Amino acid sequence: xxxxxxxxxxxxxxxxxxxxxxxxxxxxxxxxxxxxxxxxxxxxxxxxxxxxxxxxxxxxxxxxxxxxxxxxxxxxxxxxxxxxxxxxxxxxxxxxxxxxxxxxxxxxxxxxxxxxxxxxxxxxxxxxxxxxxxxxxxxxxxxxxxxxxxxxxxxxxxxxxxxxxxxxxxxxxxxxxxxxxxxxxxxxxxxxxxxxxxxxxxxxxxxxxxxxxxxxxxxxxxxxxxxxxxxxxxxxxxxxxxxxxxxxxxxxxxxxxxxxxxxxxxxxxxxxxxxxxxxxxxxxxxxxxxxxxxxxxxxxxxxxxxxxxxxxxxxxxxxxxxxxxxxxxxxxxxxxxxxxxxxxxxxxxxxxxxxxxxxxxxxxxxxxxxxxxxxxxxxxxxxxxxxxxxxxxxxxxxxxxxxxxxxxxxxxxxxxxxxxxxxxxxxxxxxxxxxxxxxx
Ligand SMILES: NC(=O)c1ccc[n+]([C@@H]2O[C@H](COP(=O)([O-])OP(=O)(O)OC[C@H]3O[C@@H](n4cnc5c(N)ncnc54)[C@H](O)[C@@H]3O)[C@@H](O)[C@H]2O)c1
Numbered sequence: 001x002x003x004x005x006x007x008x009x010x011x012x013x014x015x016x017x018x019x020x021x022x023x024x025x026x027x028x029x030x031x032x033x034x035x036x037x038x039x040x041x042x043x044x045x046x047x048x049x050x051x052x053x054x055x056x057x058x059x060x061x062x063x064x065x066x067x068x069x070x071x072x073x074x075x076x077x078x079x080x081x082x083x084x085x086x087x088x089x090x091x092x093x094x095x096x097x098x099x100x101x102x103x104x105x106x107x108x109x110x111x112x113x114x115x116x117x118x119x120x121x122x123x124x125x126x127x128x129x130x131x132x133x134x135x136x137x138x139x140x141x142x143x144x145x146x147x148x149x150x151x152x153x154x155x156x157x158x159x160x161x162x163x164x165x166x167x168x169x170x171x172x173x174x175x176x177x178x179x180x181x182x183x184x185x186x187x188x189x190x191x192x193x194x195x196x197x198x199x200x201x202x203x204x205x206x207x208x209x210x211x212x213x214x215x216x217x218x219x220x221x222x223x224x225x226x227x228x229x230x231x232x233x234x235x236x237x238x239x240x241x242x243x244x245x246x247x248x249x250x251x252x253x254x255x256x257x258x259x260x261x262x263x264x265x266x267x268x269x270x271x272x273x274x275x276x277x278x279x280x281x282x283x284x285x286x287x288x289x290x291x292x293x294x295x296x297x298x299x300x301x302x303x304x305x306x307x308x309x310x311x312x313x314x315x316x317x318x319x320x321x322x323x324x325x326x327x328x329x330x331x332x333x334x335x336x337x338x339x340x341x342x343x344x345x346x347x348x349x350x351x352x353x354x355x356x357x358x359x360x361x362x363x364x365x366x367x368x369x370x371x372x373x374x375x376x377x378x379x380x381x382x383x384x385x386x387x388x389x390x391x392x393x394x395x396x397x398x399x400x401x402x403x404x405x406x407x408x409x410x411x412x413x414x415x416x417x418x419x420x421x422x423x424x425x426x427x428x429x430x431x432x433x434x435x436x437x438x439x440x
Contacts, residue, residue, distance in 0.1 A: 003122065003190060006087055007197055010034040014194075015089035017111045019046050019076060021270070021340070022128060022162045023092035024057045024065075025173045029198045031068035038086065039076035040114070050076040058339055058367075059166055059173075083118025088126065088194040091115075091140075092162070094270065095129045101277045105131060105139060112143040119147050124156040124190045126180070127208075130215050130275050132282035135159075136208035137183060152184035158191035159208035161215030167338035177201035181211035219275040220293055225261040226272070227296035230303055233263035233435030244435030245420040263435050265397050265418040266303035266345025268334025273300070273343045304348035307418055307434065311353060311395055314414045314432050320392045322358055328391045329363040330383070330408070331398020331419075332371065339367035346397035347373065360392075366402045385411040396421045 006012035012035060016027040019041040031037045041047050046056065053069040055062045068074040083089065093107035108129055115125060125144065127136050136159040141151055151157050160180040164173060178199045182188030192202050205211050233244040244263055252260040267273050276293040283290045315325050334344040341347065350361055350373055364383045371378055381387060383403075388394060388411035396403065399419035409415055409425050417433045425431065432438075 003087060003124070004193060007193060012087040012194075012197075013038065013085055015040060015083065015086035016092060017041075017089060017114065018092035018094070018107075018129075019043075019050065020092065020094070021057060021059070021166055022164055023090070024050075025059050025164060026090060026092065026128075026198065027074055028060050028064050028068060029173045031071075031073035032064060033198055035073065035197065037068075037074045038082050039074065040078070040080060040082075041076060042078060044078050047076040047078050050074065059164065059168075080114035080117050083115055084120050086123065088124040088191075089115055091125070091127045091129060093129050095131050095274070095278070096270075097274055097277050101281075103132060103278045103281050105135060108135065109139060109143065112140045116143050116147050119144055119149055119155060121149065121154045124158070124187075124194050126191050126194065127157075127159045128162045130161060130219070130271065130278070131212060132216070132278040133209040133212040134282065135212060141183060152186055156182060156184075156187040156190040157208075158182035158187050159211040160191060160195060161211060161218075163218075166340055167335070174198060175200055177203055179203045179205055179211050179214055181205040181208045183208060213279075216275055216279045219272050220279065220296070222261070223267065223272050223276050223300065224292050224296040225259070226264075226267055227299035229261045230263045231299050234306060236435045237438035240437040243433070243437075245423065245433075262420070263418075264303065264345065265307040265349055265434070267300045268343040268345050269340060270342050273297075304345045304352060307345075307349050307395070307397070307416070308352040308356070310416050310418075310432055310434065310438075311349070311393055312356075313438070314393045314416050318392055318414060322356070324360065325358060325392040326360040326390055327353060327358055327362070328381075328387065328394045329361065330365075330394060330396045330403060331400050332363050332365045332368050333398055333400075336399045336419075337367070337401055341368060341371055344398075347371070349395065349397060365398070366400055388412045 014030045014035050014037045016023045017040045019039045027037045027039050049056055053066040055065045091111045093111050096104050098104050149155050158180050160178055163176045178195055180191050182191050188204050192204055195202050236242045236244040248260050251258050280290040280293045315322055329350055332344055332346045333339055333341055362381050365380050369380050393414040394412045395416045396419055399421050405422045409422055409427050415431045417431055422431050
């Protein structure tokens, strides 16, 4: 039976390598559409959780996961033994950088080697991990072709980047358009056919390189624009009398040609901070220096240092020594209403304050009950009026919807607000807001 037919009658089996923020929602989406899905992950804890129907990703609905596991539509394994049974296989593994900010594609390479152990004719392999242009054809294709099978004739290979925005309700896996580029036109067609089973709109491009590059453009666009507004926030602090948040809000009334970006304590997550470096690394191979990427990275990576400076300044008004000060951080995940801590700028601010001798740092985060800072477990404290009153400074680093600004300001002595949570509250003696005039 042809792939088209197997997709049509739902007898096609889908494999998902890497069951994290990207892979698990995708696996559940296919399973909900009636496909049999097998997830492969090297993390045995994730695998057994899935097989018990237990969810661990906020964007996945608990009942959806439970139901598809119960119906036998989704299962997980730590091995690549079932690869020959699959019709299409997605690769959704991490693409971090190393300490020198050079790309680490070892997870992709390991996954491709795992798939190669069971690759067979007719399969469609789709790489989703964000990476530099050329990875699909230069790094993945040779591993798969070492089996003796040929891309475009024996199996299909394509790159199709992920766009999931964790925590977002309006655009989710199924209704966010997806780009795909195959090694050959036949590869694009086959991959597109597979993707369309779970995603409503698919945009085809001429090659994997275009698809790889378009994903980087999306993230670099964000990084550069966030950096621009971070720089303007610091300039507004220097100038005094101009609130950057009010400026952005006003500019956003223009119905065309402007898109609002907001300042903050820095950028985090697995994407915007990491991905631009993948391109600047690749560009060096061509003696090309990506100035925008570097400048944006520098500007954004300076922000936690700047915020730590604001905390120090706020304390200098109180007479309490920095070392003995009680500092409460509000929000440690990298963005609002999610539990993702990867490269969180709030954690960086905590590290900086701690490295500079502050001993009384605590945090509250409704989404993060605990995490490790310098190897020591930190636990979220309950946000009460009494706790706030005990602090010398409260630092709002993540704008979780749970935070009530009035309650926070009323009960605190000093607040450093890096997210405009205290918008509209008139307490200039208490609040230092990033981008609204630096205190002397
Ligand atoms: N998280 C996002 O919001 C997001 C958005 C767009 C793109 N991306 C990209 O998608 C990719 C995956 O990101 P993520 O957030 O899902 O990562 P993640 O860390 O949440 O999940 C990746 C999973 O892959 C598993 N894994 C690692 N090596 C493996 C191997 N050899 N075989 C099988 N499993 C393996 C890990 O155990 C982990 O469970 C990255 O390239 C990322 O840049 C992520």
